[in-house]
Each structure stands twice: as structure tokens, then as C-alpha cells.
Amino acid sequence: MTITEAEAVPTGATRAPAGTVEIRELECFLVLAEELHFGRTGERLYVSQGRVSQLIRALEQRIGARLVDRTSRRVRLTPLGEDFLSALRPAYAALRATVENARAAALGHSGTLRLGFQGAVGYGFTEVIGEFEERYPGCETRITELPLSDPFGPLHRDEVDIAVVLLPVREQGLVLGPVFSRQPQYLAVSRRHAFADRTALDAEDLAATRLVGVAAPAPDYWREFQAPTRTPAGTPVPRGPRVGTLQEGLSLVAANRGVMLLCRPTAEYHHRRDVVHVPVTGLPESALGLVWHRDRENPRVRAFAQAVTETLAGLAP
Template sequence: MTVNGPGSAGGQWAPASTVEIRELECFLVLADELHFGRTGERLYVSQSRVSQLIRSLEQRIGARLVDRTSRRVRLTRLGEDFLQALRPAYAALRDTVDNARAAASGLNGPLRIGFQGIVGYAFMDVIGEFEGRYPECAVRLTELPLSDPFGPLYRGEVDTAVVLLPVAEPTLVLGPVFSRQPQYLAVSRRHAFATRTALDAEDLATTPLLGVAAPAPDYWREAQAPTRTPSGTPVPQGPTIGTLQEGLSLVAANRGVMLLCHPTTEHHHRRDVAYVPVTGLPDSALGLIWRRDLHNARVRAFAEAVANALVHQQDSTEPIQQQASSVH
């Protein structure tokens, strides 16, 4: 950033002072912290380096911006005025650089995300933060059929997808995996299990279980609707379904029972369906996936955003598993 002033020869304009971006960043952080030590910690520099940067900026401007005593740090009147003018200008400059970097790296254009089940509020927050950081990369959401979790990716209809595990496709990459959730059995209010407070996985051998229709791979369909209990007892097979709503309708009609993850049960309250926890089965989990041959900058950036959200929300009351809850 160059500040121009009148030169001494022929009335020509010539560079009078060059303000370093690092000086401006240091001033902005110091204005927030009002403490040279904490400012240095945030910028990963020494306290003396902070003092040097502020002195250099003041010399370029020609007046003091900061008053510093042994007890406190405060901005001068000029420092306050300079801060008010600098903040929006610096934000605009940063956004301009970020947008140029995004365009250069391919982070512009739509990002098509497929999902199974429901997109909850917290997951939408992640999407909102992603769009805020990359305004030229608008997100488009597409619900995936339960019976075809990978097809839209293979056909190029979506760029990435949130799907139920397992994922054993050699041409797909499994990215961030969301927190695992216990499984519940959806049953009709007329079913004998409706009054139970808990079930064991072996109880599945006594009632028809709704299956998942093709073209979902056999291993994936088996994981969502096992044909045998953990002890090896066959599970009676009910009708196959293609969507969550088909399954819940058949459950309500007492045509079979259906396994769901806990967050999905919380989003689908029905008077004609009861949800009973099941022990003895692996927990349900979701993962973000994409095609190995189409791992572009938009997908990489979104996967990073999801991974960061997982880290930051480990202690949250609404884990990210509920942010894009799916059938299981």
C-alpha cells in the first residue's frame, strides 16, 4: 500500500511513504487488546516487535496513535479516528485479496452438496460460514435417495455428499466423519415393541425389518438393514424402501420396522410411530465423501470447514452429527 504525495520536481507526484500491511495489522490487533504482550501473542511476534511496528506506523503518519504508560495502553484521539477509518478499508482489502485468491484457486462457482435425511441448523451454520468466506462459491443442497447414496456423485449431480457409513467404494474418498450416534427402532404404535423402553439386537429376529432398495451396494444395504442378528439368527425381511418417508409410512402402517439414528428420530415426531433404543448394534455414523478424480478446490475447502467445525464442537450440546442427520 503506497501513500502518494507531491514531489519536488516539476510538480510530479512521487511516493512519499510506504505503509506496510503488517504495521496496519499490528495496530488493529493492539486496538483490540490494548496490551503489547497479548498483541504479540496473537501475531506470533515479540513485544518489542509490536513496539517497533507501532513506532514505524506513527513515524509514517507523523503523529502518535497510541499512548502507553506503565499501567495502561490507550489510543490517542487521532488513533481512534484512524482506527474507525482503517477497519472497513482493511476488511475490504482483505476481502479483495481473498476473492482473488479464491478465483485463482478455483474457489468460485457453485458447490453442490448431497445429503441423506435432514440438514439441521448447526450444519447450515457451517455452510453459512463457508459461503461467507468464499462469497463466489454458492452452496446448493440436494437430498439423496436412501436407496442411492453414491449414484449422484458418480453421475456428477453433486460435488460432495453427506452419507451414512460404511463407504467402501474405491473411487470415492471418505473425508470428515461425524460423531457416532446410537440406533433406534421405528415401530408402529400398534406393534408389540411400541411399549418397550429398550430392545436388544437379537429382538430383530422376531419382526420384519424394512430393507433398502437397489441400486445401493449390497454391503451398504446390509449395514443399514442387517439380514442377521449379531448371533447369526436370520432377520425377517420386510418391504424395501427408497426414501426415509416411504419407510416411515410403512412403519406407521405396521408393515415392518426400521432402524434409524437417534437424531433422525428427534426430527420425525409422529403420533403413529414410536422409537425404541436398540443395544447390541454398531452406532450410526455419517461421513463427507467425494469422487477421487474430482477433488477440486471447492470440495477441499468445504471439507476443511467441516473438519474445523467438528473440532470446535466436540463439547457442543448439538454435535455435528445432528447437523446433517440421516437415516440409519
């Protein structure tokens, strides 16, 4: 059946200007198409049921035909309403994305965020990066591995915007943000080492073996925490080789040229058949922190720090 122009306009209504589109009317129609109930649609949009009727009526006037059939018992879309809905949903989603991308750009949330990371990207950070990029689709995260022996240099040299590093952090000009992944320490030893059959070790046991340390340019205080030169009781710990990367250290451990302290997630991730990881009591827990340079803090950095706080809190047991 052909619908005439007079029949297309709801009774008693004045046709709205055909060349204009009101976003609020489109939003109302999309919600109503989901709810099929004027009252619930009003609740979701925080407007009255009467206002919902006005918005739908105005949209129908712009189009020139009914989009919704409503009776006292039910609400359903007309065939034209179904077609309109199918076309509107992707168009509206694209429009919202365009607005959000423009807003992100205006706030400085677009562009590339250079993330430095010591070791493998773990500790829930896959979820953090995914959540961050979903919130800010105009921002891309680029991951760079930081050398074990130079945790802060890339930040000072502006090679990364933000970094995940082992604590402690006492650097001039650097800001320590969220701290997370507090973990007990483990000792990585060769299967040929005398400690390989032990189920646990005390920090004082470190005095009986050569401890692999971290090479410069990592600062002395940081190197001392990762590979202490004395036990808590003050007994000297024999110095082993100094390494620039974690893989170098594990290779030396496997060759039985020293032992190496690791946090539990790193020990679990870098499992090797020729290396055993034994828990150590009496040492401070290891922890990771998010760090950036004070002079180069920007909206992307602050937004990523917020994503770290919120996402990792949600993943905590």
C-alpha cells in the first residue's frame, strides 16, 4: 500500500524541517527500540514518558512516516522503523566515535604513548593496555623493553613517556605513580647448585653464594636493592658477575656462575629446566611502580596512570 504525504504525518502534527536532525531524537529512538517501553526509555534517558513521546513524534514528523506502533498493550517498530534502526545504529556509533576522538585530541589523549617495561609485559598489564586503548581509541601504546641495567635512563633521555620499573625510585625529576605487584623474592639457582634441593632459604643464606648483580648505569641504591652486598645481619654477600639484562643473568645462573634474586612473577614467567627458583624469607618484597618525568607529564600519561590504578585494582584477588 502506498502512503500518501498526508497519511505519512501523524494526525494533528506539523511536519518538522526536513533538513535538520536532532541528536536527542535519534538517541530516544535507539533506546526505545531496545526497551519497547516508553516508561523504561524515559528512565534511561532521565526524562518523562511524555517527553519520550514528544521526541519520537518529532522524529516521525521529520521523516514523514511512523517509526513506532504503540497501543495500550505493546510497543513495536514499524517495518520502516526496523529499516531505519538498522541504518541508524552504525551511523550513530560512528558519530559518537568521531566526537570522542575529537574530544580526546582536544584533551591531549590522542597520539602515541611510549611505555617502557622491564622484562615481559605481565602483571595484568595486557588488560591495562587494552582498557586504556578502548577508552582512548585515538591513542596507541608502543611498548619498549627497558634494560635491567638502565631502568631510568630512557625516561631521562625522553625515549619513553612512562615506564614500569622495579622499586625503589629516588631519581631527581621523576614522579612515582601507582605502585603494584608487591611480591616475595625468589632465588634463581642452577640445578647443580647446593641450594637446588632446598624448599626455602633465609636471607642470611645469601652469604654462602655468589650473587649476580646489575651493571651500571643503574644507580647504586637501585642495584643494591636488587642484589644486596650484605645480608640483613650485616654479613657480606659474595659478588657475582654484573649483567645488563635479565636473560644474561639467567644464563649465568644456569651455568652455575652465580645466583640471582627475582620477584615471583618473573621467576614463574622465565621458567627454565636448568634453573630452580627457591623462595627467600627475610628480604623486603619486590614491587613495581609506574614512573614518568615531571617535566614531560601530559594528559596521556595521567590517563594511563589512572587506567593502571583502576584496572589492576579490579584484577586484585
